[in-house]
Amino acid sequence: MVDHAPAARPATSTDVARLAGVSQATVSYVLNDAPGVKISEETRERVRRAAEELGYAPHASARVLRKGTSDIVLLPLPPFQIGGLFLSWLNDVGERLRQHGHTVVLYGDTRSKGVAAAREWAQWRPAAVIVEAHRLTRAAVRQLYAAGTATVIAIGAEPSPLVPTLLVDDYGVGATAADHLLDRGRTRLAAVVPAEPGLDAWGERRLAGVARTAAARGLEARRVDLPFDEDAAAALAASWAAGADRPDGVFGYNDDYAALLLAALGDAGIDVPGQIAVVGADDQPVARLVRPRLTSVRVTGRLDDDAVAARLHEMIVSRDRDPATVLPVNDFAIAQRDSG
Amino acid sequence: MVDHAPAARPATSTDVARLAGVSQATVSYVLNDAPGVKISEETRERVRRAAEELGYAPHASARVLRKGTSDIVLLPLPPFQIGGLFLSWLNDVGERLRQHGHTVVLYGDTRSKGVAAAREWAQWRPAAVIVEAHRLTRAAVRQLYAAGTATVIAIGAEPSPLVPTLLVDDYGVGATAADHLLDRGRTRLAAVVPAEPGLDAWGERRLAGVARTAAARGLEARRVDLPFDEDAAAALAASWAAGADRPDGVFGYNDDYAALLLAALGDAGIDVPGQIAVVGADDQPVARLVRPRLTSVRVTGRLDDDAVAARLHEMIVSRDRDPATVLPVNDFAIAQRDSG
DNA sequence: TTGTAAGCGTTATCAC
DNA sequence: GTGATAACGCTTACAA
Numbered sequence: 086m087v088d089h090a091p092a093a094r095p096a097t098s099t100d101v102a103r104l105a106g107v108s109q110a111t112v113s114y115v116l117n118d119a120p121g122v123k124i125s126e127e128t129r130e131r132v133r134r135a136a137e138e139l140g141y142a143p144h145a146s147a148r149v150l151r152k153g154t155s156d157i158v159l160l161p162l163p164p165f166q167i168g169g170l171f172l173s174w175l176n177d178v179g180e181r182l183r184q185h186g187h188t189v190v191l192y193g194d195t196r197s198k199g200v201a202a203a204r205e206w207a208q209w210r211p212a213a214v215i216v217e218a219h220r221l222t223r224a225a226v227r228q229l230y231a232a233g234t235a236t237v238i239a240i241g242a243e244p245s246p247l248v249p250t251l252l253v254d255d256y257g258v259g260a261t262a263a264d265h266l267l268d269r270g271r272t273r274l275a276a277v278v279p280a281e282p283g284l285d286a287w288g289e290r291r292l293a294g295v296a297r298t299a300a301a302r303g304l305e306a307r308r309v310d311l312p313f314d315e316d317a318a319a320a321l322a323a324s325w326a327a328g329a330d331r332p333d334g335v336f337g338y339n340d341d342y343a344a345l346l347l348a349a350l351g352d353a354g355i356d357v358p359g360q361i362a363v364v365g366a367d368d369q370p371v372a373r374l375v376r377p378r379l380t381s382v383r384v385t386g387r388l389d390d391d392a393v394a395a396r397l398h399e400m401i402v403s404r405d406r407d408p409a410t411v412l413p414v415n416d417f418a419i420a421q422r423d424s425g
Numbered sequence: 426m427v428d429h430a431p432a433a434r435p436a437t438s439t440d441v442a443r444l445a446g447v448s449q450a451t452v453s454y455v456l457n458d459a460p461g462v463k464i465s466e467e468t469r470e471r472v473r474r475a476a477e478e479l480g481y482a483p484h485a486s487a488r489v490l491r492k493g494t495s496d497i498v499l500l501p502l503p504p505f506q507i508g509g510l511f512l513s514w515l516n517d518v519g520e521r522l523r524q525h526g527h528t529v530v531l532y533g534d535t536r537s538k539g540v541a542a543a544r545e546w547a548q549w550r551p552a553a554v555i556v557e558a559h560r561l562t563r564a565a566v567r568q569l570y571a572a573g574t575a576t577v578i579a580i581g582a583e584p585s586p587l588v589p590t591l592l593v594d595d596y597g598v599g600a601t602a603a604d605h606l607l608d609r610g611r612t613r614l615a616a617v618v619p620a621e622p623g624l625d626a627w628g629e630r631r632l633a634g635v636a637r638t639a640a641a642r643g644l645e646a647r648r649v650d651l652p653f654d655e656d657a658a659a660a661l662a663a664s665w666a667a668g669a670d671r672p673d674g675v676f677g678y679n680d681d682y683a684a685l686l687l688a689a690l691g692d693a694g695i696d697v698p699g700q701i702a703v704v705g706a707d708d709q710p711v712a713r714l715v716r717p718r719l720t721s722v723r724v725t726g727r728l729d730d731d732a733v734a735a736r737l738h739e740m741i742v743s744r745d746r747d748p749a750t751v752l753p754v755n756d757f758a759i760a761q762r763d764s765g
Numbered sequence: 766t767t768g769t770a771a772g773c774g775t776t777a778t779c780a781c
Numbered sequence: 782g783t784g785a786t787a788a789c790g791c792t793t794a795c796a797a
Contacts, residue, residue, distance in 0.1 A: 095547060095572040097790060108768045113792060122793095123766055140540065140568055145548040146486035146495070147790035150773050155486070163516060172512075176503060179533045189533030193519045200480065207435060208485040228480055232435040315713060344714040351716070371711045373655060374684040376691070437774060448784045453776060463782055487774035490789050 096139035105135035112136070116143070149210055154233040158182055158401070159211040161192040161202065161220070170367055170384060171253070174414075181394030187212065187401070200224040207232035213401045214238070218245045235404045238397070242290050249400060249410035255287060259294025261382045261417040262336040262364045266425065267302055271334030271362055274299050277342050280312040288338050291366070295336050307332060311342060318349035325361070326353040333361055334425065340365035344375045347424060351376075362425025377423035387416040436479035445475035452476070456483070489550055494573040498522055498741070499551040501532040501542065501560070510707055510724060511593070514754075521734030527552065527741070540564040547572035553741045554578070558585045575744045578737070582630050589740060589750035595627060599634025601722045601757040602676040602704045606765065607642055611674030611702055614639050617682050620652040628678050631706070635676050647672060651682060658689035665701070666693040673701055674765065680705035684715045687764060691716075702765025717763035727756040 098116075102109040107128060114122045115132040135141075149155040160175070179189040194205060203225035206214055211234055218241030226247050229237050239245035242255040259276060266274060276295040278288035292308055299306040311317055325331040337343025343365030350357050357363055357377055365372055365381040372379035388396070396412055399405070438456075442449040447468060454462045455472040475481075489495040500515070519529040534545060543565035546554055551574055558581030566587050569577050579585035582595040599616060606614060616635040618628035632648055639646040651657055665671045677683025683705030690697050697703055697717055705712055705721040712719035726733070736752055739745070 095568075099790080109791085110769075110793080111767060114767090117792080119793085125766070128766085140544060140571075142544040142548045142568075142572070144490065144550070144790050146489035146550065147773090148792075149486040150484065150490055150775085150789090151791045151793085153773070176535075180535060183533060191531035191533065193516075193523060193529030193531065195516075195520060204480060204482040208482045210484070210486065228435075313710065341710045341714070344711070348714050348716065370653065370681045371684070371714060374681070374688050374711060374715055376688065376716075439774080449774095450776080450785080451783060454783090457776080459777085465782075468782085484774050487789090488776075490773090490791085491775040491777085493789070 095144075096136075096141040098141070098143065100139055101132065101135045101141050104139060105131045107132060153210065154212055154235075155210050156186060156188050157209055157211040158187045158189050158213045158215065158397075159192050159206055159209065160190065160215050161194055161206055162217070163195045174386070174390070177390040178394050178397070181391055182397060185394065185398040187398070198222075198225075200228055203228040207234070210234070213397070215240060215251065215397075217241065218243075218250065221245065221247055223247060230406065235401045236406050238400070244408065244411045246408055248408055249405060250408070250412065252411050252413040254413060254415055255290040256294035256297065257415070257417050258366050258382050258384065259291035259296075259336060260298045261294075261419065262291075262366065263295040263298035263306065265364060265380070265382075265419045266334035266336070266362055267299070267304070269334075269362065269425070271425075272304060273307075273332045274304065274334045274336070275307040275309050275332035276336040277309050277311050277338040277346065279338050279342055280310045280317075284338075291336070291338060309335070311338075311346070313342065313345060315345070315349070318345045319352065321346070322349035322353035322355060325350070326355055331361070335361055335363050337363055337365045339367050340369040340372045340379055340381055343379055343381070343424075344371050347375055347377070347379065358423070358425045364419075364425050368420045372420070372422065380422045380425045381420045383418045383420045385416050385418055387413050435484075436476075436481040438481070438483065440479055441472065441475045441481050444479060445471045447472060493550065494552060494575075495550050496527050497549055497551040497553075498527045498529050498737075499532050499546055499549065499554045499556075500530065501534055501546055501554065501556050503535045514726070514730070517730040518734050518737070521731055522737060525734065525738040527738070538562075538565075540568055543568040547574070550574070553737070555580060555591065555737075557581065558583075558590065561585065561587055563587060570746070575741045576746050578740070584748065584751045586748055588748055589745060590748070590752065592751050592753040594753060594755055595630040596634035596637065597755070597757050598706050598722050598724065599631035599636075599676060600638045601634075601759065602631075602706065603635040603638035603646065605704060605720070605722075605759045606674035606676070606702055607639070607644070609674075609702065609765070611765075612644060613647075613672045614644065614674050614676070615647040615649050615672035616676040617649050617651050617678040617686065619678050619682055620650045620657075624678075631676070631678060649675070651678075651686070653682065653685060655685070655689070658685045659692065661686070662689035662693035662695060665690070666695055671701070675701055675703050677703055677705045679707050680709040680712045680719055680721055683719055683721070683764075684711050687715055687717075687719065698763070698765045704759075704765050708760045712760065712762065720762045720765045721760045723758045723760045725756050725758055727753050 098112045099109045102112045115129045182189050198220035199222045213236050215238045218239035226237050237248040239248050239250045244250045276292040278292050296306040337346050347363050365379045368381040368383035372381045438452045439449045442452045455469050522529050538560035539562045553576050555578045558579035566577050577588045579588050579590045584590045616632040618632050636646040677686050687703050705719045708721040708723035712721045
């Protein structure tokens with residue numbers, strides 16, 4: 086690439102055509118490898134060289150306007166609220182989607198949901214919108230499909246009745262922890278639900294997974310609401326140290342909460358895992374940094390990222406809008422350590 | 426909003442005009458509050474109602490094509506590689522930028538840099554591009570400016586020579602830790618540099634901050650390369666337990682690495698903070714979950730998010746392209762706990 | 766094998 | 782005050 090003098094305005098395909106000595110249409114044909122159009126290799130080369138020379142980049146909006154739809158895969162997600170785990174998964178899958186020719190856009194909007202949000206997303210004529218299930222309504226989906234969006238995909242812990250779902254099973258986390266605890270002979274189970282706005286919904290689902298699994302064996306699971314706060318954890322540990330109604334197996338919601346509880350139990354003189362087994366989730370670094378080391382539910386991919394991206398791509402090109410299409414993405418394993 | 430029958434195609438401003446019984450131009454005037462155009466309040470109301478009725482959302486691409494530039498603030502960042510800390514900061518600032526009328530887009534591209542990347546970004550005619558400094562070249566900046574981008578802003582630990590910089594001071598983290606350790610009488614300093622690709626560059630800068638501060642007091646700081654690995658940490662702790670060349674104050678890079686080291690020192694029978702003080706960084710939850718609790722460098726905002734967003738907005742509207750414009754965003758404090 | 770021309774939905778410059 | 786109308790840059794059917 087030659088280092089040109091600063092262009093006053095970005096080069097257009099007309100500029101390229103002029104430089105290459107061909108028509109503007111030919112430029113479009115060549116650069117898009119238009120099928121069913123025969124152009125001599127020599128002309129192609131001239132066009133490509135001219136484009137390179139001018140630093141030509143096609144005007145995305147003009148292209149979208151003309152074609153009526155973009156190749157954007159829109160992810161209107163608040164990127165921080167979702168865990169680092171999901172975020173890195175998303176990045177890997179995004180990378181693959183890009184290789185399939187999509188433009189992956191994390192769209193910065195947060196509060197809105199329903200048809201108002203859909204209208205905003207629809208402005209960009211995305212090929213696909215992948216969004217948390219709770220932000221979708223029937224009208225929202227309709228608006229997007231009217232805007233030419235090939236498919237809308239919900240992210241949720243259960244299948245959406247409106248559109249295909251990327252199933253991020255959160256019940257399974259709790260279920261896996263419960264199975265592990267029960268298999269090791271624990272019978273009085275408890276599950277932490279974080280007392281933080283935004284996290285509680287996730288906590289409820291993990292708790293439900295624990296409860297469901299316990300129920301299958303004729304047992305119950307107690308709910309323990311816990312804010313991320315040392316004093317609250319100490320109070321809880323003290324009440325358990327006093328005896329009364331102490332569980333012998335606790336699922337700590339995730340590794341952070343489990344570690345918080347673990348530290349408080351230790352401070353209160355309760356033996357882990359002797360008196361209480363503690364299991365975390367997400368297999369984060371902290372699990373190996375506390376003593377005893379934390380047993381944790383590791384979330385693994387059910388399909389590899391390539392496969393997920395390939396399925397998504399397939400759904401987009403085939404305009405699969407069937408709510409019956411459900412793509413489960415995660416699976417679980419126990420990372421066995423010392424706490425339970 | 427009335428819940429309409431499914432639209433076959435998204436409503437255009439022409440549809441709105443027809444329904445409101447006005448010309449299409451009038452619709453544009455009303456919805457954009459065009460200055461210097463007198464339109465009766467009654468007409469305005471009719472137009473607005475028609476737009477609402479039809480669920481009209483202007484076609485973003487058509488608007489961009491016509492206006493020559495978008496209101497997109499493009500952040501071509503891999504959202505996972507950057508820490509959770511920066512991510513949540515970014516979200517807050519993004520939210521504010523949105524309130525200033527910008528469309529914040531995290532653009533999914535990763536590998537590319539230089540003019541090739543710039544060309545890809547320029548396709549969308551963004552109003553601003555905020556990107557890591559190392560991905561910019563002179564030609565890249567030129568291409569973006571030619572595409573009408575109001576300003577390009579670098580993110581980096583030192584001011585960019587090409588464009589204005591959002592200064593994320595990483596040296597300061599190490600410097601703050603070193604000051605703290607030195608103030609408490611430690612003299613044989615060491616700093617952990619994570620032996621992980623991708624993290625080492627950050628580690629080097631934090632180390633440099635420690636070294637610089639130590640040097641100002643006539644002392645040196647030792648570099649300790651450490652992978653995130655229990656065995657490696659144990660080996661390091663064992664060598665220090667053996668005596669030899671043991672530091673009395675260690676900066677652990679961040680809380681995860683500091684906690685890793687802390688656990689290994691404990692296992693090796695070294696007293697913390699008695700024999701070695703350990704300081705982490707980022708003030709993550711883990712700092713309160715380990716024993717002794719971890720003293721940590723807390724990264725705080727130098728300006729509040731509102732102010733940062735306001736400055737960015739100002740730079741965009743004024744087309745501030747002056748590399749002398751530097752916006753330092755973070756400041757530091759010590760979260761004093763038990764480890765040092 | 767290549768060129769001509771229509772039209773995508775907006776905004777903005779003119780006449781009316 | 783309001784309504785035609787001409788771009789904006791591109792893709793694609795059709796003409797040459």
